Amino acid sequence: MSKRFVFFGLVTIAAFLNGCAGATLLPFPFDPGGRSLNSPFSDISPRLSGRYIVFASDRRGTQDIYLYDTVEQRLLNLPGLNSLDLMASSPAVSDNGRFIVFAGSRQGITGIYLYDRDFRQLRNLTDNIRAEVRNPTISADGATIAFESNARGQWDILLYNRAGQPLAVPTDPR
Template sequence: MGCQDLQGFVPPPVNQGAGFNSTAADEAPSLSADGRYLAFGSDRQGQRNLYLYDLQERRFVDLPNLNRPNSSQEQPSLSANGRFIAYISTERGRPDVFVYDRQTQRPQLLSQAVRGICRHPSISGDGRYVAYQTSERGQWNIEIYDRGSP
C-alpha cells in the first residue's frame, strides 16, 4: 500500500487501560519521540501537577523536585528520549518556563529575565533549545532559549 492509499486512513486508538487516566482533568499530553513516555498535566491531587507515564512499563515515573506546592505546573513538552521536560510553572507567582532534567532531578528556570507571561514551551529533541510564547513586548511573540550542550 502506498502513501496515496493512506489518505483518510485513521489508525485505531491504542487503549492503555485504566493505567494513567483519572477522573480529574488530564490535559496537554506530550509524547517522547520513541513513544515510550507520556507527559501531561492533571488536577488529580488538588492542584495542577505534571505526570510522566512509562507506556512500555505501564507505570508512573517519579519526578522529584518538579511539582511544587502552592503553584501549578503545566504544558509539558518532552525531549526525544524523555530525559528533559520543558513546562510552565507558577512557583514565582506568574507563568515561567522551566526545564526539568530527569537525570539530575533538578529544574532550570529559563524565563527569569522575561517581564511578560510565558506559555506553550516546546523543547528540541536533544533538549538544547526551548521555544515558547511570551507577551513581553505587548503581543504574543516567540522566543528561543539555547541551553547549550545538555
C-alpha cells in the same frame, strides 16, 4: 478485571501515532487511584515524544506534571518537579524522556520551567523576562526550548538553550 481505555486527548495522541490517518484506541490500564495513564482525574495537554507521554493533571489536588512510559506502561517518578506553590501547564518532553519543559505560574507570575530527570533539577528559564510567557515546547534532543512571550507587546516566539540563554535566530536567509 475489565480494562478501560485512554479517552483524554485521544484524538491528539492518535494523530501523532497515525499521521492523522485515523484514530487508534490505546489500551492503557485504568487505575481509579491515578497511578496509571488512564484515570478518573482531569488530565490536560498530553504530548507524545518517543515512548513518553507527558501531561498536566489534578490527581493530587494541585495541577502537576506527570510522565508516562508507554513501553513500561507506568507513571515515572519525578522527584523535585511538582510543588504546592506552582501551577503547571502545557508540558513537553524530549524524545529520551530526560528533559521536561512546562509553563508554570507562581503567585501570578508565569515562567517556563525545565526539569532534568537525571539530576532531579527544576529551573526557571525565564526569570529575566518581565512579561507573560506560555506554550513551551522542546526539541527532540532536549537542547532547544521554544515558547511565546509578550515582552514587546505582542506574542513573539523565543528560542532558548537548556542553560536558559536566548539563542540568536538569523534574520537574513543568505
